[in-house]
Amino acid sequence: MTESARHEVLRDEPGAAVCLLGNLAIVRGALEAGVQFVSGYPGTPASEVGDTFARIARDADVLFEYSVNEKIAVEIAFAASLAGARSLCSMKHLGLNYAGDPISTLPYVGVEGGLVIVSAGDPSAITSPNEQDQRHFTRFLYYPIFDPSTPDDAHRMTRTAFSLSEATRLPVILRPTTRVCHVGGMVELGPLPATRNTVRFTKNPARYVPIPVNARRMRTELIERYAQAEALLAESGFFPRAGTGRHGIVASGAAHAYLPEVIEALGVEERVSRLQIGAYPIPARVLADFLDSVDAVLVLEELTPFVEDWVTLAAHRQGRLLPIHGKRTGLLPEAFEYSPELVEDAVRAFLGLDQRVVRPVPAPELPPRPPVLCPGCPHRTSFFRVRRVFGKNTVYTNDIGCYTLGYGEPLHACDTLLCMGSSISQASGIARATGKRTVAFIGDSTFFHSGLAALANAVRQNDAITVCILNNFVTAMTGFQPSFTTDPTDGLGPAAASVRALSLERAVRGLGVDDVWSVDPFEETPTLAALRAARTGAGVNVVILSAPCAVEGKRGGRREPRPPFAIDPERCNACSLCVRTLGCPAIVVADGRYAIDPALCDGCALCAHVCQQDAIHPVPEDDDRN
Amino acid sequence: MTTETDPRATRPRGLRILIAGTGGQGVVLAARLLTAYFVRRGHRVVSGQLHGMAQRGGSVQSTVVVDGGSSPGLRRGSADLVVGFEPVETARAIPFMAPDAVVFMNTAPVMPYVLSQQYVHGRKDAAYPDVRGLAASIREATPQLCAFDATELARKAGSARSLNMVMLGCLIGSGCLGVGPEDFQETVLATAPSRLAERNQRAFLAGVAVGRGERHTENR
Numbered sequence: 001m002t003e004s005a006r007h008e009v010l011r012d013e014p015g016a017a018v019c020l021l022g023n024l025a026i027v028r029g030a031l032e033a034g035v036q037f038v039s040g041y042p043g044t045p046a047s048e049v050g051d052t053f054a055r056i057a058r059d060a061d062v063l064f065e066y067s068v069n070e071k072i073a074v075e076i077a078f079a080a081s082l083a084g085a086r087s088l089c090s091m092k093h094l095g096l097n098y099a100g101d102p103i104s105t106l107p108y109v110g111v112e113g114g115l116v117i118v119s120a121g122d123p124s125a126i127t128s129p130n131e132q133d134q135r136h137f138t139r140f141l142y143y144p145i146f147d148p149s150t151p152d153d154a155h156r157m158t159r160t161a162f163s164l165s166e167a168t169r170l171p172v173i174l175r176p177t178t179r180v181c182h183v184g185g186m187v188e189l190g191p192l193p194a195t196r197n198t199v200r201f202t203k204n205p206a207r208y209v210p211i212p213v214n215a216r217r218m219r220t221e222l223i224e225r226y227a228q229a230e231a232l233l234a235e236s237g238f239f240p241r242a243g244t245g246r247h248g249i250v251a252s253g254a255a256h257a258y259l260p261e262v263i264e265a266l267g268v269e270e271r272v273s274r275l276q277i278g279a280y281p282i283p284a285r286v287l288a289d290f291l292d293s294v295d296a297v298l299v300l301e302e303l304t305p306f307v308e309d310w311v312t313l314a315a316h317r318q319g320r321l322l323p324i325h326g327k328r329t330g331l332l333p334e335a336f337e338y339s340p341e342l343v344e345d346a347v348r349a350f351l352g353l354d355q356r357v358v359r360p361v362p363a364p365e366l367p368p369r370p371p372v373l374c375p376g377c378p379h380r381t382s383f384f385r386v387r388r389v390f391g392k393n394t395v396y397t398n399d400i401g402c403y404t405l406g407y408g409e410p411l412h413a414c415d416t417l418l419c420m421g422s423s424i425s426q427a428s429g430i431a432r433a434t435g436k437r438t439v440a441f442i443g444d445s446t447f448f449h450s451g452l453a454a455l456a457n458a459v460r461q462n463d464a465i466t467v468c469i470l471n472n473f474v475t476a477m478t479g480f481q482p483s484f485t486t487d488p489t490d491g492l493g494p495a496a497a498s499v500r501a502l503s504l505e506r507a508v509r510g511l512g513v514d515d516v517w518s519v520d521p522f523e524e525t526p527t528l529a530a531l532r533a534a535r536t537g538a539g540v541n542v543v544i545l546s547a548p549c550a551v552e553g554k555r556g557g558r559r560e561p562r563p564p565f566a567i568d569p570e571r572c573n574a575c576s577l578c579v580r581t582l583g584c585p586a587i588v589v590a591d592g593r594y595a596i597d598p599a600l601c602d603g604c605a606l607c608a609h610v611c612q613q614d615a616i617h618p619v620p621e622d623d624d625r626n
Numbered sequence: 627m628t629t630e631t632d633p634r635a636t637r638p639r640g641l642r643i644l645i646a647g648t649g650g651q652g653v654v655l656a657a658r659l660l661t662a663y664f665v666r667r668g669h670r671v672v673s674g675q676l677h678g679m680a681q682r683g684g685s686v687q688s689t690v691v692v693d694g695g696s697s698p699g700l701r702r703g704s705a706d707l708v709v710g711f712e713p714v715e716t717a718r719a720i721p722f723m724a725p726d727a728v729v730f731m732n733t734a735p736v737m738p739y740v741l742s743q744q745y746v747h748g749r750k751d752a753a754y755p756d757v758r759g760l761a762a763s764i765r766e767a768t769p770q771l772c773a774f775d776a777t778e779l780a781r782k783a784g785s786a787r788s789l790n791m792v793m794l795g796c797l798i799g800s801g802c803l804g805v806g807p808e809d810f811q812e813t814v815l816a817t818a819p820s821r822l823a824e825r826n827q828r829a830f831l832a833g834v835a836v837g838r839g840e841r842h843t844e845n846r
Contacts, residue, residue: 019665019673150672150696183698184661184673254698261697264639340701359703361721362763364755366714367738369648369685409743576746585683585739589746590753597737599786 007056014191022180023048025151025187026118029158030088031060032189033114034196037080038064039073041449042478043092044127045181046120050090051479065499066481069420069449070095074102074117078171081115082208083201086162090118093132096173098420098450103171107142108210108218110169110225113197114162117143121177123254123302124337129400129417131336133303134175138280142222144229145173145280146238149256151185153238153278159190160236168229177302179254179337230281238278239286245272247351248294252277252307255300258343266344268351277307287314291322298350299326302338325350371405375586376562376602378547379403379470382521383413384582384606386439386468389531394439395430399423399451401443402477403470410583413441421450427465428458437464437535444504445475445483452507458540459512466534467542469504472549473558480552508542515541522547522604550602562603563618567594571615578607578616640694641803642704644676645793646687646719647711648736652790656709657688659794659814663805664692666813674698676722683739685715707802709793711776712736717760720767727768730796730837732789733757734777772796772836779832788829791815795833807834 008018009028020028026049030038038057040050050066057064063080067073070091077089096103096119103117122128138145144164146157154176161172206214233239249272251259256276263269275290291297291314299308305327312324325346327334332346345356373380383406386396398404398414399422406413416426427440442451447469458465475481482488484502508516515537517530527545534541548558567587572594579587579594584607586600596607598619608616643660647653654675661673669692676687676699689700702721710716710731723729735754744752764771776792783792797803798810807830815826 017665017670019661019671150698152696179674179698182675184658184671185696185698186665186670186672257696257698261695261701264695265701340697340699344701359725361703361723362766363720364717364760364763366718366755367741367752369683369738370740371684372739374683409747579742579746583739583743587742588737589742590737592745592750 022151025155033162034193036085037087040090074099114165234283243273251300376550376604397426424454444471471546564601641692644705646715656790732776783829784825791829792833795830796837799834799837
């Protein structure tokens, strides 16, 4: 038995109650629906969906790929669907924007095999630059959207999404948020199917080619198919009601998951009735029935007042004038995640209860722990060397990945950030507007994701930019998925074994960049020589700084463990240079004394190089690291 | 309808466990093992993370709620058991502690990197908070604190990386879960890779001894 055959999502035990992470519940739901083709791009909080498929693809007989970006991922999954395969595509919320072009016409053309796009939301922007609410895509682009509250919801909704997609020929979005993706909850396993869709592409250009004459026909059909989706959703069981009180609470997502405990704790079961909104479009009949049975409504949902406005419109159409409380009335905030306390306070206010009593507890002052580049991270060495050559007045544009942590003290390697691939275009804009050479930092995965076109643009305009590609051979920030430079024999998931690694240097030269240097940032002399040549060069030049990720490189056995370093207290004069310039978490200052935590040190030797007192040396091999 | 001023009266059903620490300490794995145990024993479990970036040295707070509904988050003052892998991170969990919560705390600090940065940028008072002071704050929130150097015990068992086993052992040895150490070992620890099994068993049993009160702890 292979390792993946033992994976919990492959358990063939219908009826078993298991505790699955929300993302794994989605995978299980797709497997129970007979999914055949999966693509995606890693993005927190959705990453475990792709990671799990990468691991089990062979045993589950699913074709899987980590695509170069979300646009390609959607197009490939869609094409597989046209051939009849049930297909799934996973990404984070912002990935859906990158796929904006294909997803806007996709519903017009329609699918053959069910197509489900998992696009995980990130309220509070915990791991993202914004907290966009993707639910608006339902009206905007005619997508049925499922909005799970729990892993159990996510599991059942994914299963249903495939049949809804095939019945309406519409692609369907599943929008879990962090509190669903990364929560373990009870799921009842369903049977794994004995048969799956027959896959064969049948030519039918009038059906698959949205040239205007066809697109206009598709447009009118689309409205009918969306109405059909609404009718099917009304029978789906994803709008459960509870209670018979005259105070109506309408809730979706994590806000709904908090609600039962709050109602129980307040002892107000008799006074309220609640309705979960599990999908969009919200069937008109579901809302009409609910509004008929209550005198006032409280809407609980994270992000924009999306359900709230839907309820308000429905009440208006029904001729019902009743109070609707939520974000629009200032009772609840529009920004950020909800908490059980926030939900409790809103319910108390809605029911006219006294305010929550807060028990005073001690609040000692505690130091924060913001994320930081790992000890031994090659990005730190790259930033340090680039800054040494280009100085503090050069503008450094940065991109999406671990290297964003070059922001602020002490590395100062992130002056701008916007979205995937934008470092290169932002460098172009700044260089052309200011007339000064600008430096862009971008990782290997992000470069192939969306840096290629920006680099072509810069070459075309002959912009004075230096692009530093920080190549650590892995998509590290989202959990060490293979990137396009990962050697497929490295063992990052069985799916990686069937693909090949791409050469950054060949890609860059192919786009017309003549001045390209490939260096290992830990090798000082060639790295500085390359950077100095880049600084005084003309037009676009590229420095590729390649070294394995400190964490994954060691774990994957791609490099030897290096002995940790120690600070000699006799020689250290407490000048603080190492801490001030490197920001390595392994260097600890306590009571004015500098020391290296041997359990954290990765042995990269950068601090030893920086030290002017020659006070930092490797610990002799026979020392006990523990 | 009156407001319930006694927080005990609003206490929900079920058992709520909060595990706090820093990235790399094994918090998430400890939560996963507890979850696996309770599920195998027929309970319904919801586990989650209150916040945190598990990688890159950030704070991590994992929750395990047994037979307590669907909520992915803990209400303030509702954690019955708090297992702190690190003093500052244990103190960070104070708002979530029930008034009679039982708290297990490792007294060995993991230095927040920001302190070194603050120190070299002129804040000479930037220092790790006094651990005894943190323990005193926790005791103001709940009188039941078991504090001991779990990192040292893990090291003696073979590696500081077995810290999570020491902490789990302590939790189970205390009897607060009503789970026998042998039962827990057979149910979940037996699944660990064999090369780690022995070290982890030693660390787990060292924790069990502390939880049972067989070993002296400085703040008990």
